[in-house]
Amino acid sequence: MARRSDHTREELWWLAIDASRKIVEKEGLRGLRARQIARDIGYTIGTLYNLFEDLDDLIMHMNGETLDQLMEVVSKVELTQNPTMDLERLVHCYLSFTHENPKLWNAIFEHKLPEDRPVPEWFSEKVSRLLAIIESTLAPILSDRSETEIHQHARVLWMSLFGMTVLEGSGRLQDGETAFTLAKTLIKTYVDGLKSGQDMSAGSEL
Amino acid sequence: MARRSDHTREELWWLAIDASRKIVEKEGLRGLRARQIARDIGYTIGTLYNLFEDLDDLIMHMNGETLDQLMEVVSKVELTQNPTMDLERLVHCYLSFTHENPKLWNAIFEHKLPEDRPVPEWFSEKVSRLLAIIESTLAPILSDRSETEIHQHARVLWMSLFGMTVLEGSGRLQDGETAFTLAKTLIKTYVDGLKSGQDMSAGSEL
Numbered sequence: 001m002a003r004r005s006d007h008t009r010e011e012l013w014w015l016a017i018d019a020s021r022k023i024v025e026k027e028g029l030r031g032l033r034a035r036q037i038a039r040d041i042g043y044t045i046g047t048l049y050n051l052f053e054d055l056d057d058l059i060m061h062m063n064g065e066t067l068d069q070l071m072e073v074v075s076k077v078e079l080t081q082n083p084t085m086d087l088e089r090l091v092h093c094y095l096s097f098t099h100e101n102p103k104l105w106n107a108i109f110e111h112k113l114p115e116d117r118p119v120p121e122w123f124s125e126k127v128s129r130l131l132a133i134i135e136s137t138l139a140p141i142l143s144d145r146s147e148t149e150i151h152q153h154a155r156v157l158w159m160s161l162f163g164m165t166v167l168e169g170s171g172r173l174q175d176g177e178t179a180f181t182l183a184k185t186l187i188k189t190y191v192d193g194l195k196s197g198q199d200m201s202a203g204s205e206l
Numbered sequence: 207m208a209r210r211s212d213h214t215r216e217e218l219w220w221l222a223i224d225a226s227r228k229i230v231e232k233e234g235l236r237g238l239r240a241r242q243i244a245r246d247i248g249y250t251i252g253t254l255y256n257l258f259e260d261l262d263d264l265i266m267h268m269n270g271e272t273l274d275q276l277m278e279v280v281s282k283v284e285l286t287q288n289p290t291m292d293l294e295r296l297v298h299c300y301l302s303f304t305h306e307n308p309k310l311w312n313a314i315f316e317h318k319l320p321e322d323r324p325v326p327e328w329f330s331e332k333v334s335r336l337l338a339i340i341e342s343t344l345a346p347i348l349s350d351r352s353e354t355e356i357h358q359h360a361r362v363l364w365m366s367l368f369g370m371t372v373l374e375g376s377g378r379l380q381d382g383e384t385a386f387t388l389a390k391t392l393i394k395t396y397v398d399g400l401k402s403g404q405d406m407s408a409g410s411e412l
Contacts, residue, residue: 109376155383156370156391163369164362170315177361185362186396193399 013051015041020062021104029107032059056113060123063108067126070097074133083194086137087187091161095180098165106169134158141195153194160186219257221247226268227310235313238265262319266329269314273332276303280339289400292343293393297367301386304371312375340364347401359400366392 007015019040023032034055038045052058077093079086098105113119134154142150161183168179213221225246229238240261244251258264283299285292304311319325340360348356367389374385 109372109378112376152388152391153395155380156366156388156395159369159373159388160362160366160392161369162373163365163367166315166372167365167368170318172315174361182358182362182365185358186366189359189362189396189399189403190392191399192402193395193397196398196402197395 009051012041012043012047015043016048016051016058017062017065020058021065024062024103024107025101026103028103029059029110034058056111056117059107059111060113060120062104063111064123064126066101066104066108067123067130069101070094071126071130073097074130079137081140083137083141084187084191087134087157087191088184090133090137091183091187092180094161095165095183102169131155131158138194141191153190157186157190160190215257218247218249218253221249222254222257222264223268223271226264227271230268230309230313231307232309234309235265235316240264262317262323265313265317266319266326268310269317270329270332272307272310272314273329273336275307276300277332277336279303280336285343287346289343289347290393290397293340293363293397294390296339296343297389297393298386300367301371301389308375337361337364344400347397359396363392363396366396 016037019037020032023036023040032055034045034048037058038048048058052061073096074090074093077086077089079089131151131154134157135150138150138153142153145153161179164179164182164186167173173179173182222243225243226238229242229246238261240251240254243264244254254264258267279302280296280299283292283295285295337357337360340363341356344356344359348359351359367385370385370388370392373379379385379388
């Protein structure tokens with residue numbers, strides 16, 4: 001507790017986030033305690049609560065950092081304007097990330113804010129930026145559709161993929177199945193469906 | 207503990223399963239303790255372990271009963287040979303069931319057998335019978351495909367729907383979204399995709 005003035009506020013903030021990530025990486029979200037974080041960074045709990053409103057606020061920021069890291073790897077994926085290929089590349093990248101960071105990734109879905117407390121706007125924006133990449137891959141085949149519709153298709157795809165990763169994570173896949181092979185079938189069929197729907201809506205304009 | 211000989215083995219088995227379900231309905235799987243089940247049915251833990259190998263075995267049978275109850279309601283759904291309509295009806299029935307029995311349904315996915323212990327065949331068969339209903343709805347548009355392929359599409363659809371229910375259950379849907387509206391978009395697009403794929407494979411035979 002002697003290093004009280006060794007760090008700036010920003011440095012302290014990052015020390016706390018990094019310490020939290022290390023705890024969650026080892027023990028999952030359930031192992032995260034303010035007392036332990038404070039001990040790990042060598043400051044008091046009081047210092048921690050000067051930086052964050054409460055433990056929920058700290059967890060939201062830790063999860064935001066996980067989203068930022070995913071965004072960083074995902075935005076390096078080279079896109080080709082071929083929706084099936086692009087979605088497969090994105091999913092491959094997403095699955096690699098969640099396989100490498102399973103407990104940090106789970107923390108995003110395990111953590112629930114109290115019912116009366118809305119998700120902060122800055123957090124929703126990080127999620128939206130990730131989904132916007134899926135939307136952009138669908139754009140070439142959905143040029144006629146409204147933004148709302150493209151947004152909904154991106155969300156349906158994302159939630160479907162999420163289902164596969166959850167079931168893979170809890171050991172429910174069959175022999176020979178992986179989240180990636182299942183995702184490939186989903187993507188291929190879904191994109192075929194969007195294209196065929198697009199053909200129909202184009203047809204109705206004639 | 208005085209009723210030691212009041213029940214047949216089969217009656218005891220059902221008493222234990224029903225008591226377990228009641229505990230899980232209230233407290234979730236984490237609240238389930240052999241001691242509590244024994245107390246609730248008025249027998250000793252010894253009696254319980256005469257009926258079930260261990261708590262894992264009891265939980266598998268309790269979960270099997272949940273699958274049987276879902277099968278019972280799902281098999282009453284009137285099917286029409288129109289895949290989109292049939293899948294929507296099945297999903298509606300499935301979502302009603304999971305909304306009414308959230309903790310019993312979660313127990314199926316929360317419970318993990320030890321790694322060296324395979325899922326018993328009788329349990330996998332119950333899951334297969336449920337998936338076979340999805341497969342049968344796809345059959346009219348997948349007459350040319352192999353059983354393996356139909357099976358895979360049914361599993362992809364099922365896992366996708368599962369993703370939506372998980373995210374709905376943890377409060378991650380946006381305003382105006384429900385697992386059912388998302389599922390309808392998935393089903394419509396996926397069935398369109400299967401039909402368009404079928405057209406292509408029919409074409410390649412000429």
